[in-house]
Amino acid sequence: MDDLDRKLNDAFPGYVVRKDLVKQVRGNAAVPSYVLEFLLGQNCATDDEEQIKLGIERVKDILAKHYVQRAEAGAIRSDIKQTGFQRVIDKVSVVLNEKRDAYEATFENLGISRVLVDSDTVKNNRRLLVSGVWCIADLSYSANEAKDESPYLLQKLKPIQMSRFDFEGYAEKRGNFTMDEWIDVLIRSIGLDPSQMGKRAKLFQLTRLVTYCERNYNLIELGPKGTGKSHVYSEFSPHGILISGGEVTPAKLFVNNSTGRIGLVGYWDCVAFDEFAGKNKRPKADIVDIMKNYMANKSFSRGIEQVTAEASMVFVGNTSHDIAYMINFSDLFEDLPTVYHDPAFIDRLHAYIPGWEMDIIRGDMFSSDFGFIVDYLAEALRHTRALDYSELYRDHFELSDTLSTRDKDGIQKTFSGLMKIIFPNKEVTTEEIAEILEFCLEMRKRVKDSLYRIDETFSRVQFAYRPVDGGSWVNVETLEEIDFPGTYHARDLVPLEGESVDEAVIEVAEDHSGTTVQEVSAERVSVPAIEEKTLFEGHKAYRENQRGVSFDGLFGDYLKGARRIEIIDPYIRSFHQCRNLMELLEVALRYFDYKAPSLEVHLVTGPDDYDVAKQRDYLDQIANAMAPLGLDFTYEIDMSGIIHARHLKIDDSWDILLDRGLDIFQKFDSGNAFAIENRMPEMRRVRQFEVTYLKKD
Known part of the structure; x- marks a missing residue:
C-alpha cells in the first residue's frame, strides 16, 4: 500500500476496496462491476491481507452458488x-x-x-x-x-445498491485530501491508474461522471475505438443505463402513449446512447424532435400533458477520421446521423469530450490500488443532484457578456458537476476555481466553435473570464485551436467553382480583439518568408495532450554553433528519461558545427532511488555512443538531493528554464519500432509544461 491507500483506508474504513479484486472474483460471471464491488464491499472492505483473501473466497463462493449462468x-x-x-x-x-x-x-x-x-x-x-x-x-x-x-x-x-449514505460525513472527510490526491482517489475508484494519466486526462474522466450528479446534463464524446467511452455508463453506477446501438423508440425513452407508462428518462439518472455515431443510421424523426425539446426544456409531451424528468443524456460514438481531417475538411460532429447533424440538436449539448485525446485502454492502465466501492461513490454523486455548486465561481469570476444563455448554461452545469465531484465540501481556493472554470469553458467552446462552422447564423463569441473586481480577460482556447490555428475557425473549406485549390481562400471571422484574422490558403499550410530568424525570448506554456512539440522545435535554433551545454535535471534516472536525454543530444549533433573540435555536454542529475548502478550504466552507454561523433558527454550524480531547478544552459548565451526538465512526453509504446511516435516526436502527446528562454548579456 502507498501513502494514499493508507490515507483512504483511514478516512473511509469499510467503503474502499482494492480494485484488482474485481478481476479475481469475476470469473465468467457477466455482471457489472458495481455488482461485484457490492459483494466485495461486504466481504473485503479492509486493508488486512488475510481478511481480503478470506473475503475473496466468500465472494467466489457466493457467485458460484447464487449467480445464475x-x-x-x-x-x-x-x-x-x-x-x-x-x-x-x-x-x-x-x-x-x-x-x-x-x-x-x-x-x-x-x-x-x-x-x-x-x-x-x-x-x-x-x-x-x-x-x-x-x-x-x-x-x-x-x-x-x-x-x-x-x-x-x-x-x-x-x-444490489447501498441502503444508507452519510453525505455530511463523506464531505467532511474529503477535507483530509488535497485536490490532486482526491482526483487520484476518484480515478482509482473508476478502476484506472492515475499515474498513467495527466491532469487533463483525469478531468475528462471525471466529466463523464457529471451526468450522475447534475440533472439534465447533455454530454457528447466522440473519438477512436477502445478508449473506454461507454464503461462508466455500463459498469459504474446502478443509477445509469446504457442503450446499445444508439437507437430507441419514443415509447421506451419518453412515454408510451397507449399505456401512459413513463420511459427511461423518468427512472434513471443517466441515459447513455452507445454507438451513437454513424452516418448510415436512420433514426426516426419523431424521437429527434422529442429529444431536442427534452434537452432544452427538461420536459416532453404525453398527449395534452407536459411531463418533466431529470435524466441526463449522454451520446458516445466512434469517429471515422482523425482530428486533423475533421478540422481541415469537415467538423467535429461529422459522424453523427444526418438528423442529429443539426445545429438545434448540437446547441443543446453542454460539453464535448474530445475522445481523440483519450488513450486506448491498455492492460497496464487498470488500478491495483484502493478506491471507493463504486456503489458508495455513485450514492455520493446522486446525493448532490439537487444541489447547485455553480455559485462557487460567481464570487470570484465573471464570464464574458458575449456568451449566449446556452453557452453559460453549459459552462455552469459542467462547473457545478465537477465541483460536486472534486470539492463536495465546497472548500476550494480561487486558483482551483479558475483551473476548473477554464476547463469548463473549453468543453463548451468546442461545441460552439463547431456550430460556427456548421451554421452561418452563428457568430464567434468570446469564451473568456476575469476576476469580478476587474482585470484582464482570460481567453480560453481549445487544444485543436492551438494545433490548427489556420483552419480551426474556417467556415468554407471548399474552393469556389472555377478556382484551383491554390487560389481558394478561406473566410475567417474577426478575432476577439476586433482585428481580422489573416486569410489562409486552402492548402492549410503557412509558408513563412525566408528571413533571418530572431530567437524568441520569454515564456511559453504547453497544454497537456498537445502535439507538434519536439526537442528540435524547442531547442534546435538555440543550439546552433553551441560549444558547451550544461543540463541540470534531477530526474534523468529511468530508461525513458535517459532516452529523452539521448534525443536532445541527437538534436545537438544535428546543429553541431563540425569545424569545431568538439561539443561539450555536461549533465547534473539526481540519484535513482532504486538502482543507481543501472542509471550509471544508461549514462555510460550514452557517453560511449556520443564519443565517436565529437560530442564529449559527461555527467555527475548529485547525492545531496538539493537540486530542484531544471535548466538548459547553452554557452554563455542562453539559460532555458524547464519546469518539467526533459520529461515532457506522455507514455507511448517505445518498444514498437513501427509506432509513429518513435519515428516522429511531433506526433507524441506532451504533459503540461512551461519553458522560459532567458538571453544572457
Whole structure:
C-alpha cells in the first residue's frame, strides 16, 4: 500500500476496496462491476491481507452458488423445485399485469416470468419497472395448476445498491485530501491508474461522471475505438443505463402513449446512447424532435400533458477520421446521423469530450490500488443532484457578456458537476476555481466553435473570464485551436467553382480583439518568408495532450554553433528519461558545427532511488555512443538531493528554464519500432509544461 491507500483506508474504513479484486472474483460471471464491488464491499472492505483473501473466497463462493449462468438456468430451476428454496443473483424486471391486478417479475438469466411481487417492493424500487435491476432474490417453489400463475414464489428481493449514505460525513472527510490526491482517489475508484494519466486526462474522466450528479446534463464524446467511452455508463453506477446501438423508440425513452407508462428518462439518472455515431443510421424523426425539446426544456409531451424528468443524456460514438481531417475538411460532429447533424440538436449539448485525446485502454492502465466501492461513490454523486455548486465561481469570476444563455448554461452545469465531484465540501481556493472554470469553458467552446462552422447564423463569441473586481480577460482556447490555428475557425473549406485549390481562400471571422484574422490558403499550410530568424525570448506554456512539440522545435535554433551545454535535471534516472536525454543530444549533433573540435555536454542529475548502478550504466552507454561523433558527454550524480531547478544552459548565451526538465512526453509504446511516435516526436502527446528562454548579456 502507498501513502494514499493508507490515507483512504483511514478516512473511509469499510467503503474502499482494492480494485484488482474485481478481476479475481469475476470469473465468467457477466455482471457489472458495481455488482461485484457490492459483494466485495461486504466481504473485503479492509486493508488486512488475510481478511481480503478470506473475503475473496466468500465472494467466489457466493457467485458460484447464487449467480445464475444462462447455460445452467434449467438446473437451477430444478434445484428450486427439488429443495423448495434457492437464493439467486439475477437481473430482475417487473411489469404490472392489469388483468390480474398484480406486479409480475421476470428473471432474465433464470428464464422465469410472471413471478408475483408485492406492491411495497415495487414502490421502494421503481427502476424494477424499467429495463431491470440486478438483485439478490430468495425464491421458493409451490406447484399449482393455474395456467396464468407461476409456481415460483418470491420470498425476498434486495436490489444490489447501498441502503444508507452519510453525505455530511463523506464531505467532511474529503477535507483530509488535497485536490490532486482526491482526483487520484476518484480515478482509482473508476478502476484506472492515475499515474498513467495527466491532469487533463483525469478531468475528462471525471466529466463523464457529471451526468450522475447534475440533472439534465447533455454530454457528447466522440473519438477512436477502445478508449473506454461507454464503461462508466455500463459498469459504474446502478443509477445509469446504457442503450446499445444508439437507437430507441419514443415509447421506451419518453412515454408510451397507449399505456401512459413513463420511459427511461423518468427512472434513471443517466441515459447513455452507445454507438451513437454513424452516418448510415436512420433514426426516426419523431424521437429527434422529442429529444431536442427534452434537452432544452427538461420536459416532453404525453398527449395534452407536459411531463418533466431529470435524466441526463449522454451520446458516445466512434469517429471515422482523425482530428486533423475533421478540422481541415469537415467538423467535429461529422459522424453523427444526418438528423442529429443539426445545429438545434448540437446547441443543446453542454460539453464535448474530445475522445481523440483519450488513450486506448491498455492492460497496464487498470488500478491495483484502493478506491471507493463504486456503489458508495455513485450514492455520493446522486446525493448532490439537487444541489447547485455553480455559485462557487460567481464570487470570484465573471464570464464574458458575449456568451449566449446556452453557452453559460453549459459552462455552469459542467462547473457545478465537477465541483460536486472534486470539492463536495465546497472548500476550494480561487486558483482551483479558475483551473476548473477554464476547463469548463473549453468543453463548451468546442461545441460552439463547431456550430460556427456548421451554421452561418452563428457568430464567434468570446469564451473568456476575469476576476469580478476587474482585470484582464482570460481567453480560453481549445487544444485543436492551438494545433490548427489556420483552419480551426474556417467556415468554407471548399474552393469556389472555377478556382484551383491554390487560389481558394478561406473566410475567417474577426478575432476577439476586433482585428481580422489573416486569410489562409486552402492548402492549410503557412509558408513563412525566408528571413533571418530572431530567437524568441520569454515564456511559453504547453497544454497537456498537445502535439507538434519536439526537442528540435524547442531547442534546435538555440543550439546552433553551441560549444558547451550544461543540463541540470534531477530526474534523468529511468530508461525513458535517459532516452529523452539521448534525443536532445541527437538534436545537438544535428546543429553541431563540425569545424569545431568538439561539443561539450555536461549533465547534473539526481540519484535513482532504486538502482543507481543501472542509471550509471544508461549514462555510460550514452557517453560511449556520443564519443565517436565529437560530442564529449559527461555527467555527475548529485547525492545531496538539493537540486530542484531544471535548466538548459547553452554557452554563455542562453539559460532555458524547464519546469518539467526533459520529461515532457506522455507514455507511448517505445518498444514498437513501427509506432509513429518513435519515428516522429511531433506526433507524441506532451504533459503540461512551461519553458522560459532567458538571453544572457
